[in-house]
Amino acid sequence: MPEPFLSVSELHTGYGVTEILRGVSLAVQPGEVVAVLGSNGTGKSTLNRTISGVMRSWRGAIRFDGVPIERKKPSDIVAAGLIHVPEGRRIFPNMTVRENLDLGAYRRNRTRRTPSRDRVFGIFPRLAERQSQQAGTLSGGEQQMLAIGRGLMADPRLLILDEPSLGLSPLLVEELFALIRTIAAQGIALLLVEQNVAQSLEVAQRGYVLDNGRVVLEGSADAIGNDPNLKRTYLGM
Amino acid sequence: MVSSVILVPALLNGLMTGAVYALVALGLTLIYGVLHIINFAHGALLTAALFAAFFANKLLGIDPYVAALFLAPLFFGIGYALQRFVIGPAAHGEDRNILLVTLGLAVMIENALLYAFRADTRTINLSYAFDVVEIGNSFLAVPRVVAFGVVVAIAALLWFAMRWTDTGKAIRAVAKEKLGAELSGINVAHIYAVTFGLGTACLAVTACLLIPTYYINPHAGNAFVLIAFTIVVLGGMGSVAGAMLGGLFVGVVESFSGLYLGESLGQIGIFVMFILVLLFRPSGLFGERA
Structure with a gap:
């Protein structure tokens, strides 16, 4: 199997002495749409910020297009084609x-x-x-x-969308996800970080569920959507 | 009531003085607006620039106005390097550290100048230092008229650069939305250093405009920076137009209080007005509401 386009392995980071990510690993293939799900405070935004270089990783590796990027400046990561559209x-x-x-x-x-x-x-x-x-x-x-x-x-060759639907009306969320499909259809790989589970899994091919700084569930979008543990345990529903 | 024969020259002279204050304040407010720090080394850097302009004239015979053409880029480089390689790395992202680092730099620069040149006050002699031009009924010193023109030109240039160049837009982007700028591929450390360099270059030009009529010693810059601080607050922290208007305004206030209260009390007017503004318009005369 070829090396993934974006690979995060055993990533640890946090603020001060508080560890937020406790060994996160995930991968995105070229042109793939991957959803990262999880309730508030599970480390989703921290993961994005570490990938885009705004936050430093404590341990672990991040590779984009075959190149290690975990020590690079945000501006160089942007120049490489990995773009993070931040929350807010x-x-x-x-x-x-x-x-x-x-x-x-x-x-x-x-x-x-x-x-x-x-x-x-x-x-x-x-x-x-x-x-x-x-x-x-x-x-x-x-x-x-x-x-x-x-x-x-x-x-971008890979676009990270961090909570794009946050604060939008249901009608606008519909519109937004249609636009996300349009972008994905242009061949841009997407890492879609969302609280909106159902719609994210409809767009994504694969997904990861984060809880307490760890990946607790991963697999195809269908498999995650049907997993009985998903709603009950990790999304607090 | 004092007649217009005295008032008009007082107004014009106030504007001339104010323009030089404005340029010092412009550098300070630029750095504050983008880096969100108060640069305590501003006065010491102005003093260093005054010495540079002084020795360029004394040792090399270079006219201060010509010296500005190479001292401005030189001090841009010094400011850039200070921020990029000293202040930025030493701060570790903590604003209170930056405050202390710039304060430490100020102490170091002033004492180095004191050690090298002692506390003597120096001046240079230029043939045109006492030339005057007559505008209406007012006689204005040529170096002050030149200073006014140069400051207005620099402010206009800076304003255009901020609006129309990529670097100017990047500076404004970093000032308002640092994370958004960083994720757009703007190298924030570089923009911080460019801004600090621009602020320092303003001081080099100020020094060249001051030296024909002003004395220097290792503390000469501080008098200006104290007034510049009040201008930055008056004009609204971080506002370039506010620094310009505030500087001119303060110059006029100083000139009129000198006229009515006596020359030695001229600066009291500035600080009385400063306290009034803090009481009644804390966001500054021209500043945006927080």
Whole structure:
């Protein structure tokens, strides 16, 4: 079996002396959509932050496209094509939609911006309409689309979406998951970190369930969805 | 009531002084706005720049205005290196450490200057230092008019750079949303250092504008930085336009209080106004509401 596109093995990290991740291992194949599930406070965001280099790992290895990245700077990880769209959107509120998008392509050649922007506008027509609007004045759903659009501007080969549906109305969540399918159909590998279990497992091919900093369940999306332990034990339902 | 024959020159002179204050404050507010730290080494770096401009003239015979052209890039480099290789790594991500590191740097720079040059006060002699131009009924010292023009040009340049260049946009992005910037591929350590370098370059230019009419000693920079701190607070912490307007405003206040209270009490007006602003508009005269 070839080496996975993204592999995380026995990852440990935390804040101060508090260990949050206690040996997490997972893998994403090229073009694959993988869901990471788990209730609040199980280490999902910590995992993402460690993969994207914002947090340092204590122990364990992270490899992307055959290269170890656990000691690299976030900006170099972005340049390698691994993009993390963070929880809470983290857009630049004082800049226009267009400036936000262009900053997403900060590490790339200027000439690539227009085609990338056109591609993003193709997926999110509403962003095209609001190009010159201040990002801080967008609705929550539009801000989430902008955050994903900014991530796409970097021409990702793997996109980490951290809680994209958080705070959106059910109707917008439907729309968002349709857009996630569109992105996946373009061949971009996705690591989808969500609390929205049912819809995530519909989009994903495989999934992992985190609890207390460990992977407690992994397998195909169907298998996880049908696992009797899933709802009862790990998602607190 | 004092007639306009005195008021207009006082206003113009106040604006000229204020422009130089504004440039010191611009560097301070830029660093505060992006790194969210108060740079206690600002005064010591200004003093170092004054010495650099002084010796460029004394030893090499270079006119201060010409010296600005190479001292600005030199001090940009010094500021960049200080932040990237000293302050940043020493801080380990803790803001209170940064505070202490910049304070420590200030003590080191001042004492090194004191050791090397002693506490003597020095001046340079330039042929044009006492030239004046007549504007309306006002006679204005040429070096002060030059300083005003240069500061306005620099502020305009900086404003355009912040709006239209990639690096400027990256600086604004880091200032408002550091994590979002980092995950967009912006190297935050580099942007921090560039910002610190820009703030330090402002001091190099300030020094070259001051040296034709000002004295230097190893503590000369501190007087300006104290006023610059009040400007940064008046203008709204982190606001570039606020620093500019605040600087001009403070210059005028100082000039008018000098006129009404006597020259030696001129600076009292600044601090009285500062206390009033803190009481009634704590977010600054031009600052955004928190």
